[in-house]
Amino acid sequence: MKSLTILKTAFTVLFFQQIAFSQETKKETAPPQYTIENCVNHFELDKAKKTKVGYQYWFADKDFTQENTLKMSIVEPGKSTHAPHHHPEEEFFYILEGSASFFLDGKTIVVGPNTSLYCPPNAEHGISNAGKTDLKYLVIKKDLR
Secondary structure, eight states: OHHHHHHHHHHHHHHHHHHHHHHHHHHHHSOOOOOHHHHOOOOOGGGSEEOSSEEEEEEEOTTTOSSEEEEEEEEOTTOBSSOSBOOSSOEEEEEEESOEEEEETTEEEEEOSSEEEEEOTTOOEEEEEOSSSOEEEEEEEEOOO
């Protein structure tokens, strides 16, 4: 009888742990509630993430948006965030300040502010700072959940 009581207790504990885990998972995957307060995001340097080549600031990441993300990258002179690469998502860059060297499928061009750069899905691409001042650009990327 004692074994049966222990077994029932263990089963009950496991059952309630499963329920609690299931509810936690649902909370994590539920879409955020959008309000005027969380839909307006003003850049704050102290909330930017430091990188090896500068910093980045997420205005809207994949945990907040339904489909697209928006990030600002700041890259020091002569550096790049990473080597040319490709991924299934399309991506846009919009140059705010500085001079960018844009690589796309074997060709490179240098551009300045107020220029948009499009990276089609699966195209090899990269961006680096071609100037003597910081390069500041926006990255708009589709999130293929």
